[in-house]
Structures are given as C-alpha cells and as structure tokens.
Amino acid sequence: MADSIAGFRICKKLDNFAESCNILKGYFSSFGAPAKQGDAMTWREMCEADLTDCFNIEPRHMGAEIVGYEPALKIWRLLVRSRCFNSVVIESSTPKHMKRIVASGSSVFVTPDFATQELERPRPYLNSRILASIASKRSVILPESVLCGEDIHCPVDLVVLNGDYLNDSLSQDELDEVHMLLPFTFMEAHLGYRLNRILIEWTGETQRQFHHSSGVWRAVETYAQEDRGLSIMTRKDALSVSGSVAAALFQYQEPILHLHETDKHLLAESLRGGSDSELAARMNLSLASIKKRWLSLFQRVAEVQPTLVPGHREQSWSSYRGPQKRHHILSYVRSHPQEIRPFRWYSGKEL
Structure with a gap:
C-alpha cells in the first residue's frame, strides 16, 4: 500500500x-x-x-x-x-x-x-x-x-x-x-x-x-x-x-461523438452497471423508452463513428444484436470520458 x-x-x-x-x-x-x-x-x-x-x-x-x-x-x-x-x-x-x-x-x-x-x-x-x-x-x-x-x-x-x-x-x-x-x-x-x-x-x-x-x-x-x-x-x-x-x-482529447444530453445520461447510468430494467428504474423511464433510447444512440453514433457500431455496414444493421453494439460504445466511453462530460444529468439553476 x-x-x-x-x-x-x-x-x-x-x-x-x-x-x-x-x-x-x-x-x-x-x-x-x-x-x-x-x-x-x-x-x-x-x-x-x-x-x-x-x-x-x-x-x-x-x-x-x-x-x-x-x-x-x-x-x-x-x-x-x-x-x-x-x-x-x-x-x-x-x-x-x-x-x-x-x-x-x-x-x-x-x-x-x-x-x-x-x-x-x-x-x-x-x-x-x-x-x-x-x-x-x-x-x-x-x-x-x-x-x-x-x-x-x-x-x-x-x-x-x-x-x-x-x-x-x-x-x-x-x-x-x-x-x-x-x-x-x-x-x-x-x-x-x-x-x-x-x-x-x-x-x-x-x-x-x-x-x-x-x-x-x-x-x-x-x-x-x-x-x-x-x-x-x-x-x-x-x-x-x-x-x-x-x-x-x-491529457485532454476532444470529444468526437457530440452526444445529446439524453445520450450522456443513458451512458453515464450504464457505466454504473445493471440491466435495461435496472436502468429504467434508476432513470424513471419505461423499459420501452430505454430500448428506444439505445436504438437512437446507436443510430447517432453510427453516423459520426461507424466503427463503434458492429454491423454498421450490414443492410439490416439496426437489427444487429444490441448488447454487442452497447459493449463497443461503453468500452470506448470508459476510456474516453470526455464524451459524456459533464457526467451528471441533473442540474439546478446557475449558481
């Protein structure tokens, strides 16, 4: 120690x-x-x-x-x-x-x-x-x-x-x-x-x-x-x-994904671990809403950094297994935390 x-x-x-x-x-x-x-x-x-x-x-x-x-x-x-x-x-x-x-x-x-x-x-x-x-x-x-x-x-x-x-x-x-x-x-x-x-x-x-x-x-x-x-x-x-x-x-690097606030929220919660059902409970959303957010996130990431989304070249890439796409994106975000800064979802008024 x-x-x-x-x-x-x-x-x-x-x-x-x-x-x-x-x-x-x-x-x-x-x-x-x-x-x-x-x-x-x-x-x-x-x-x-x-x-x-x-x-x-x-x-x-x-x-x-x-x-x-x-x-x-x-x-x-x-x-x-x-x-x-x-x-x-x-x-x-x-x-x-x-x-x-x-x-x-x-x-x-x-x-x-x-x-x-x-x-x-x-x-x-x-x-x-x-x-x-x-x-x-x-x-x-x-x-x-x-x-x-x-x-x-x-x-x-x-x-x-x-x-x-x-x-x-x-x-x-x-x-x-x-x-x-x-x-x-x-x-x-x-x-x-x-x-x-x-x-x-x-x-x-x-x-x-x-x-x-x-x-x-x-x-x-x-x-x-x-x-x-x-x-x-x-x-x-x-x-x-x-x-x-x-x-x-x-050692700062510029973010390249340019994520929406809802995307940052989803990824920040996902980095804490848990299933989609657990994410839904923590984020006060329905399970269907969580799955919809993942799909929207995959589509936006594929537009700016397609290599992070497995199957992006496939004609039916949107049906490609979600957990695999999620794994690639989360792995990238773990080593590039600038993509989801500021990390916190909620905020009060300007102090």
Missing part, C-alpha cells in the same frame, strides 16, 4: 490518455466499486442528506466563516445539484457497524479570474469566499454553459473543497483503503475535462502530508496560525513526477 499513500503515483509510466483511463478503471474495479455486495467500502456521489455527516468529519471545510452555518448549508444543498460540482462519499460497513460515511471529497469549477485572484493574493478561508460569492449573487462558480461545450477550447480551473476522512477511528487497513480511494475517485470524477489549474486549501498537518506526499501538489502559501495552506496542481506539476497518474488529468 506504499503507492496508495503516495496518492497519485504508480510505478508504470502512462503514455496516453486512453491507457491512463483503462489502468484507472482497473483500480476502480478493485477498490470499492459502487454497490458491490460484501465490499467493506463502497463509494457514490454526495447527496443533500450526507452534508451533516460529511462536515462532522472536518467542519473547517464547510466554508461558513463569512455567511454562517445555516446559509452555508443551504448553499451546499444547491452545490450538490450543480454540474459544476463533483463529489464522492465513501462508506464502510462491517458486521459490527451499520454503513457509515468514513470519507468524503468534493470540488467545484470556478472562473479563471477567481482562481487567478486567489493565487495572486492567497488568504485563509478559500471555501468561505466561494460560498459568499453565491450568497451575494456574484458567483465565482463557472457557468454551466462553459462545461457543456459552448466554449470547449477554454481550459477550466478547479477548487477542491474537501477531501476528508476519519483518521482516528479507522483501522490501518481501512485507512490504507481510504488513502487509495480518495485520489482515485477524484480521478474518476475529473478525467475528461480540459483542466487548467487545481487549487486546494488543506487543513491540518495530516492532510498536508496526504496531499504533498504525492509530489504533484505545489505549496502556494501556508497560514501557520490557521493551520491551513493553499496548494496548486498544474499540468507542469503533474508531468514533473515520473509515473504520476495525475498527469492523465491534463
């Missing part, structure tokens, strides 16, 4: 984006894939009901210093529904304990002006300024239109809001698994975006060591009296560490 504690480092050099994604998917399938029966730890997206438990782990990351606790909680409830917000909750269950949240992480895309301002004038309480901007109707959250492709050539800046775990109440084996899951679920959530700079305000020495042991985070400022500090990761930082998995975050 030495490499897991090092965060974003593995021994193999990653030569291209697709290879990076495939290797990471192998890690994900080995360490706590969602809803695997019998796993000690599983992960999923954060929801509103998780917020209190998540901030009980590390209250300082809530960002309530300016607006106060209740307004901050209200803003977080909006954030968890935004496409500009990514998150993970890691849960542990044992024979002695019911399922409980042992770690959580979240991030938000911000405007380049805000990221530049924070780097030029670093101060404590980064999260609180983000929440205060939303409360004042002068949000520094990146407009969703940028993520949705209206300006796809513009790199985006990211702030990691939290990456916290129960340090004192976990066994060493549990800590090792959390140390592995947090960075790799972070990768899973952010691969496929055109990233520019990643900022984080860490709290406490344990968290500082956890991030900086990877070698890819660079210190910007330390606020000794507050027991906090600002760190940054850029493409240059990630590539400077030989064999760094984090380099894959900055």
